[in-house]
Amino acid sequence: MRAETVTTPETPFAAVLEPGYADYALEEAAIQPFGARVLPVPAGEDALSALADKNVFAVLTRERRIDPALYSDVPGLKLILRYGVGVDNVDLKTATERRIHVANIPDYGAENEVSDHVIALYLAVARRIVTRDAEVRAGLWGVGQKSPVPGHRNATIGLIGFGRIARAACTRFRALGFSRVLVSDPYLDAKTRAAWDVEATDLDSLCRQADVVSLHTPLTEATRNIIDARRIGLMKENAVVLNASRGGLIDEKALAEALHAGNVFGAGIDVFEAEPPAPGSPLLGAPNTVLSDHCGWYSEASVGELQRRAGAELVRVLEGAPPANWVNRW
Structure with missing residues (x-):
């Protein structure tokens, strides 16, 4: 060198x-x-x-x-x-x-890479791409209609944080057919809200209403485990949780338990509290979960x-x- x-x-x-x-x-x-x-x-x-x-x-x-x-x-x-x-x-x-x-x-420039990765995780989870791939390779066929697949036409995306990456993700989710955008961000001002045609809301309300909850906020003491068992309990059963921001934002054990119980539909996770995750990490065995190795930023x-x-x-x-x-x- x-x-x-x-x-x-x-x-x-x-x-x-x-x-x-x-x-x-x-x-x-x-x-x-x-x-x-x-x-x-x-x-x-x-x-x-x-x-x-x-x-x-x-x-x-x-x-x-x-x-x-x-x-x-x-x-x-x-x-x-x-x-x-x-x-x-x-x-x-x-x-x-x-x-x-x-x-x-x-x-x-990674806002494009990360937001693309978020969309890729969402589609892989919502369309069950990973499990379908495994089933076809195992010789199964005609399984597509045996498991529910949530549609996203006129659905609601909830964005936690609204910086550059979240805004790029907002554009992409709208292109998929999401018609309503909820944002929980203490720094969201009226001008930005109007320019992007998004609705400001508190985090609990976002968790209750969103079909997809996507995290785009820094990890601080105030945001650590911001998605905890209580807030996961507020989510819809068809909700998809996406995190390509920082691992410590989500209580991984609580999310895994909700996935096993069928209380949320699925999760796409690119970041973990401990990286790489330990062999016993609860998300590794969670159903309908697509995981990647903190690579959303990369190209x-x-x-x-x-x-x-x-x-x-x-x-x-x-x-x-x-x-x-x-x-x-x-």
């Missing part, structure tokens, strides 16, 4: 925790004029040991939680950058106290844009400026 690998104790490093992309050539090319290098820290490797005695100015992460010791034991650290939107794996309070910038990359185009924007943020910090998408402003 590097044209020049010679480093000195003064070489600035941008450390990537648990690297998962094919390479980091875009980030490396952006910071190389400053004499800086990318330092991958593989999964399972102790970050503090890997970064010891190195001039680390930035740490980049996807899902890995930042070791609390990094805030104090990496003295030159100026930036923690999240590849993506949510920053619930970063201790914002400690970072602010240490005057470490925390930034995310909210605008790398070759979105990854390239994500890495280019990450490189631009690294450059800003090396130039002595704050990041453009600075989360913990002081």
